[in-house]
Amino acid sequence: xxxxxxxxxxxxxxxxxxxxxxxxxxxxxxxxxxxxxxxxxxxxxxxxxx
Amino acid sequence: xxxxxxxxxxxxxxxxxxxxxxxxxxxxxxxxxxxxxxxxxxxxxxxxxxxxxxxxxxxxxxxxxxxxxxxxxxxxxxxxxxxxxxxxxxxxxxxxxxxxxxxxxxxxxxxxxxxxxxxxxxxxxxxxxxxxxxxxxxxxxxxxxxxxxxxxxxxxxxxxxxxxxxxxxxxxxxxxxxxxxxxxxxxxxxxxxxxxxxxxxxxxxxxxxxxxxxxxxxxxxxxxxxxxxxxxxxxxxxxxxxxxxxxxxxxxxxxxxxxxxxxxxxxxxxxxxxxxxxxxxxxxxxxxxxxxxxxxxxxxxxxxxxxxxxxxxxxxxxxxxxxxxxxxxxxxxxxxxxxxxxxxxxxxxxxxxxxxxxxxxxxxxxxxxxxxxxxxxxxxxxxxxxxxxxxxxxxxxxxxxxxxxxxxxxxxxxxxxxxxxxxxxxxxxxxxxxxxxxxxxxxxxxxxxxxxxxxxxxxxxxxxxxxxxxxxxxxxxxxxxxxxxxxxxxxxxxxxxxxxxxxxxxxxxxxxxxxxxxxxxxxxxxxxxxxxxxxxxxxxxxxxxxxxxxxxxxxxxxxxxxxxxxxxxxxxxxxxxxxxxxxxxxxxxxxxxxxxxxxxxxxxxxxxxxxxxxxxxxxxxxxxxxxxxxxxxxxxxxxxxxxxxxxxxxxxxxxxxxxxxxxxxxxxxxxxxxxxxxxxxxxxxxxxxxxxxxxxxxxxxxxxxxxxxxxxxxxxxxxxxxxxxxxxxxxxxxxxxxxxxxxxxxxxxxxxxxxxxxxxxxxxxxxxxxxxxxxxxxxxxxxxxxxxxxxxxxxxxxxxxxxx
Numbered sequence: 001x002x003x004x005x006x007x008x009x010x011x012x013x014x015x016x017x018x019x020x021x022x023x024x025x026x027x028x029x030x031x032x033x034x035x036x037x038x039x040x041x042x043x044x045x046x047x048x049x050x
Numbered sequence: 051x052x053x054x055x056x057x058x059x060x061x062x063x064x065x066x067x068x069x070x071x072x073x074x075x076x077x078x079x080x081x082x083x084x085x086x087x088x089x090x091x092x093x094x095x096x097x098x099x100x101x102x103x104x105x106x107x108x109x110x111x112x113x114x115x116x117x118x119x120x121x122x123x124x125x126x127x128x129x130x131x132x133x134x135x136x137x138x139x140x141x142x143x144x145x146x147x148x149x150x151x152x153x154x155x156x157x158x159x160x161x162x163x164x165x166x167x168x169x170x171x172x173x174x175x176x177x178x179x180x181x182x183x184x185x186x187x188x189x190x191x192x193x194x195x196x197x198x199x200x201x202x203x204x205x206x207x208x209x210x211x212x213x214x215x216x217x218x219x220x221x222x223x224x225x226x227x228x229x230x231x232x233x234x235x236x237x238x239x240x241x242x243x244x245x246x247x248x249x250x251x252x253x254x255x256x257x258x259x260x261x262x263x264x265x266x267x268x269x270x271x272x273x274x275x276x277x278x279x280x281x282x283x284x285x286x287x288x289x290x291x292x293x294x295x296x297x298x299x300x301x302x303x304x305x306x307x308x309x310x311x312x313x314x315x316x317x318x319x320x321x322x323x324x325x326x327x328x329x330x331x332x333x334x335x336x337x338x339x340x341x342x343x344x345x346x347x348x349x350x351x352x353x354x355x356x357x358x359x360x361x362x363x364x365x366x367x368x369x370x371x372x373x374x375x376x377x378x379x380x381x382x383x384x385x386x387x388x389x390x391x392x393x394x395x396x397x398x399x400x401x402x403x404x405x406x407x408x409x410x411x412x413x414x415x416x417x418x419x420x421x422x423x424x425x426x427x428x429x430x431x432x433x434x435x436x437x438x439x440x441x442x443x444x445x446x447x448x449x450x451x452x453x454x455x456x457x458x459x460x461x462x463x464x465x466x467x468x469x470x471x472x473x474x475x476x477x478x479x480x481x482x483x484x485x486x487x488x489x490x491x492x493x494x495x496x497x498x499x500x501x502x503x504x505x506x507x508x509x510x511x512x513x514x515x516x517x518x519x520x521x522x523x524x525x526x527x528x529x530x531x532x533x534x535x536x537x538x539x540x541x542x543x544x545x546x547x548x549x550x551x552x553x554x555x556x557x558x559x560x561x562x563x564x565x566x567x568x569x570x571x572x573x574x575x576x577x578x579x580x581x582x583x584x585x586x587x588x589x590x591x592x593x594x595x596x597x598x599x600x601x602x603x604x605x606x607x608x609x610x611x612x613x614x615x616x617x618x619x620x621x622x623x624x625x626x627x628x629x630x631x632x633x634x635x636x637x638x639x640x641x642x643x644x645x646x647x648x649x650x651x652x653x654x655x656x657x658x659x660x661x662x663x664x665x666x667x668x669x670x671x672x673x674x675x676x677x678x679x680x681x682x683x684x685x686x687x688x689x690x691x692x693x694x695x696x697x698x699x700x701x702x703x704x705x706x707x708x709x710x711x712x713x714x715x716x717x718x719x720x721x722x723x724x725x726x727x728x729x730x731x732x733x734x735x736x737x738x739x740x741x742x743x744x745x746x747x748x749x750x751x752x753x754x755x756x757x758x759x760x761x762x763x764x765x766x767x768x769x770x771x772x773x774x775x776x777x778x779x780x781x782x783x784x785x786x787x788x789x790x791x792x793x794x795x796x797x798x799x800x801x802x803x804x805x806x807x808x809x810x811x812x813x814x815x816x817x818x819x820x821x822x823x824x825x826x827x828x829x830x831x832x833x834x835x836x837x838x839x840x841x842x843x844x845x846x847x848x849x850x851x852x853x854x
Contacts, residue, residue: 004248008255011231019224026217029163029172036166039143 055099056083117183118369120198124182130160131177138195140169145194152192153185170199197353205338212334215270219327222267225259226317226324232256233317246310253305253314260316264298268323270330284473290326292477293505294319297829300498312495315502315829322506322833329837336519336844351423351444352388356380358432370438377435381426390437390444392419398429405443406532406768406784447529447783450536461542461804465513476508476819483823499829503822507832508815512843516807519847524800527850532768532784533793540779543762544794545801546744550692551735551757553749554703554710555661556592557767557787558717559679561750563596566660567676569651578673580605582665585622585629588612590771591751593663594620596677617704617728617753619663630666633706635725642666648674659712661705685717688787693718695794698743702731704753731757748790750774765790803850807843814839 025031053060055076067078071091078084090098125132140146146164149171154162158179164171173185189196232252239249265272271294274287301314356365358378365380370388373379378394381387387400399411402424406412411427414420420433422442439445480501487497521538528535535541552558570578583601586594587609609622609629619632621640630640634652637644642664644652648671655662655676665672692699700721701714710724723734735745735757747754747761750770755777758764766778768785775781782789818835821827827835 005251012228015224015228019221022220022224023217026213026220031213031216033165036143036146036164039146039166042143 052077052079054079054083056087117181117186120182120186120196123198124177126177129176129178130174131182132172132174133182134170134172134199136197136199137164137169137171137189138197139193140164148192149189149194153188156180156185156188159185171196208334208338212331212338215327215331215334218267218270219324219331222263222320222324222327225263225267226320229256229259229263229317229320232259236314240313249310250305250308253301256314256316257302257305260298260301260320263320263323264295267327268294271323271326283470284477286469286473289473289476289505289508290322292480293502293829294322296498296505297322297502300495315495315499318499318502318829321830322502325830325833325837329840332841333515333519333844336848337522351442352386355388356382373435373438375435375437379433379435381431381433383426383428383430385426387420387422387424387426387431387433388438389433389435390419390422390442391433391435392417393431394434395432396430398431399427401425401427405447447534450534461517461801461808465517465808469513472508472513472815476504479508479819479823480504483825487825496825500822500825502829503825503827503832504819506829507818507822507827507836512811512814512836512839513808515840515843515847516811517804519844520800520803520807520850523847523850524796528793528796531789531792532782532786533789533796534781534783535793535797536779540763541797541800542804543744544746544780544797547746547762547794548696549698549700549738549743549745550790551700551702551738551745551747551761552689552717552719553747553751553754553757554701554705554713555679556750556769557748558681558685558701558713558719560682561592561679561769563592563661563677563679565596565599565675566678567655568673569655569676570673571648571671573672575673578665581607581624581629581667581672582631582675584609584624585612585620585631585665588622589614589620592679593661593677597675614752616751617726624667627668630669632663633704634662634664637664637666637671640666640669642669642671644671653708656706656708659709659716661709681713681716682787684787688791689718691791692794702726702734702747702757704728704731728753728756732760735760748787749778765793800850803847807846810842810846811839 051060051062052066055078057079059079061079065079067081067084069076069078069084069088071088076084076087078087090096120133120135123133123135137149140149143166146166149164150162153159153173158176160174160176162171162173175185186196232255235252236244236249236256238244239252268291271287271290274285275291278285278288297315298319301316301319304312304314351370353370354367355370355373356379357368357373358365358380361378373389379389379391383398393414393416395416397413397415400414400420401411402421405421405424414431419436420431422438422444483504484497484501487500488494491497517538521541524541525535525538535544555561565579568575568578579597580601582597584607586597587606589595591614607624609624612620612622614620615632615636618636618639619630621628621630621632623629630637630642651674652662652664655674658678660676660678663675663677665675689699698721699719700723701710701717701719702723703710704726705724707722707724710722714720714722723731726734731747731754735747738745739760739762744762746763746765747757748765748767749755749758750767752771752773754766755773758766758774758777758779763780764778765780765782766774768781768783770778770781780793782793814835818827818832818839822832
């Protein structure tokens with residue numbers, strides 16, 4: 001019985017973690033420009049990558 | 051020391067590059083310049099070198115920026131400042147890369163983000179260490195033009211709504227996934243048996259997870275339902291609220307009853323909310339796309355202007371906001387015109403496609419009006435400012451298009467009325483099926499699930515969405531091709547019209563009058579012309595403008611008590627004598643008598659299809675003026691096309707019968723109403739409306755205003771007077787009658803899309819509700835179908851983007 005509730009707790013924590021990640025992504029405007037990221041992979045990062 | 055033929059930079063003898071072009075020796079500072087010179091020469095464009103003026107040798111100038119206009123847009127938090135700006139000159143992803151890297155690498159800049167789709171940058175920087183001034187200069191120094199970003203209220207509303215929906219939907223989906231874990235466990239327990247303790251624990255966990263979905267994610271529906279109940283109308287939100295919350299409340303009741311046989315339905319209530327949020331999110335996206343096109347118009351307005359303070363001085367850069375009417379500004383080729391104004395020096399071609407949809411540039415010279423946001427292509431212009439900021443044509447267009455979206459089409463008010471009785475009807479159907487299944491099966495949960503299905507599947511979202519989205523897309527598309535429609539109701543009226551009345555002057559004809567003949571009675575022709583020009587000076591009518599040609603401003607008499615009589619003529623007092631000038635009816639009504647010879651002259655002059663006006667001084671006729679106007683190039687073709695499509699086409703004008711029938715004959719119109727007063731024009735249109743037709747009136751003058759208002763749809767030409775444009779429901783900005791045909795086609799197409807949408811929405815309900823009542827549909831499936839039905843309506847409306 002103890003193990004079941006332990007697993008439930010882990011499940012909930014992971015779920016909340018994923019939700020927080022999503023909220024962070026929305027708040028940091030990652031959903032506002034779906035066009036740009038596909039070009040980003042073509043950009044070479046040069047020497048002094050800060 | 052030589053000067054390069056191409057770039058004019060001076061350089062020393064040892065670097066010289068010689069080339070022989072057409073037998074002449076030319077010197078260049080490098081092979082690059084030589085190559086370009088040859089290119090230009092071979093293309094036969096040598097005159098470029100003699101034409102370039104106001105230009106200094108050397109590398110391209112930095113674009114100067116004035117930080118004042120940006121300052122109000124800065125948002126400051128402790129030590130950090132943030133600003134959103136539009137960046138002009140971005141062509142591809144590398145431009146964005148360059149700006150982000152270059153600006154991002156400056157000390158004290160915290161972050162730079164450029165949006166690929168909107169070319170809008172958000173910069174966050176340390177305000178104490180680096181000023182906005184410097185940042186803007188840096189952007190300008192790499193060749194991009196920063197402009198302050200002012201969003202339209204409507205656009206930012208949609209954006210907010212979309213973000214809010216995304217967060218609510220995202221939260222709901224994460225929680226729903228969690229919820230399903232426990233629900234599946236409970237399903238398994240239902241089939242295979244489950245220890246009561248676990249069963250109870252899982253039900254409670256499901257309850258805990260479902261609660262934020264209901265009250266946080268479902269908040270828009272709760273709020274909507276409360277508003278709607280308070281205003282005593284039942285909206286769609288009420289159905290969704292009732293559907294999902296009854297399942298939720300029932301499940302909570304089961305937990306508290308401690309029942310070991312009844313199941314909980316938290317998953318159902320949560321899934322309904324989640325799926326419907328998804329549908330709303332996609333809708334908001336489609337709406338945002340349609341609005342974005344309009345808002346991008348606003349960003350065409352430059353924020354800076356080159357002000358010339360005194361004649362002959364070098365221009366100084368100032369912000370547009372600080373300009374006043376009457377100021378003179380310089381606009382060089384390649385710049386957008388920052389104000390509405392009139393050209394006072396120079397000539398150029400101007401790209402007005404953003405206003406008129408006409409891709410051919412318009413030639414502008416002295417005395418011709420230019421508009422904000424249009425692009426000066428090839429000549430330097432001096433412009434006198436008439437209007438700035440919110441008063442410009444560009445601003446008016448944006449406002450009209452935004453307002454149009456809030457005006458409802460008639461067909462939509464029908465849909466709204468249907469929804470108004472549909473919702474209570476569904477409510478009773480749901481209640482009925484609950485009672486039926488409860489007596490039939492004796493099981494509350496079966497009865498409840500069936501009635502929840504009914505509530506959810508019947509949600510008339512598709513019905514509510516059928517019209518507004520299609521209207522939104524259409525009015526956006528039309529405005530980009532130079533047609534301004536002021537509301538969804540107008541699109542519909544336009545599509546249903548079968549009778550089109552044209553005004554003559556300026557609508558069927560070019561409205562460019564020219565004086566062809568003057569017949570004077572005992573007065574020198576020049577003196578007669580002078581009198582006419584003086585009294586007509588204050589007139590906005592095209593005839594008045596034609597009469598003013600050929601007479602210098604300082605030769606005009608002073609006119610006291612000037613009065614314009616729309617559709618008739620003008621009157622005033624010159625040197626103590628009353629001057630009456632206008633058509634025959636007007637003169638007669640002022641007691642002017644004609645001799646037989648004068649009447650005969652009048653008839654002769656009119657016979658050729660020219661407009662004839664008379665001038666009377668102190669009650670005596672002094673002479674006739676014959677004024678010619680030619681048919682628009684496209685008039686005849688447009689009339690033919692309209693007739694082919696089954697429209698009845700008529701001509702209505704205040705001008706005399708002879709002129710009107712001549713013009714009508716040329717244009718191919720059979721129905722003619724001539725010598726009609728402005729108010730009678732409106733009466734005539736009312737009469738036709740009463741006979742069962744729907745009338746479109748097209749006009750351009752003050753005298754058409756009553757008719758434009760009376761007609762089912764009033765259309766003004768782009769060259770029309772302000773009053774006509776304000777009275778009209780739609781404006782052909784492109785000032786071309788072909789746009790009328792385009793507008794009719796588009797509005798028909800829009801109406802048919804709306805009808806398809808409504809048909810789909812109704813038939814979907816017609817099929818789905820009986821299924822739900824008969825208990826064949828699970829509530830979650832019902833929610834899914836409901837969303838799909840809405841999305842079909844969205845997709846169908848998006849079809850309007852095809853065949854622009």
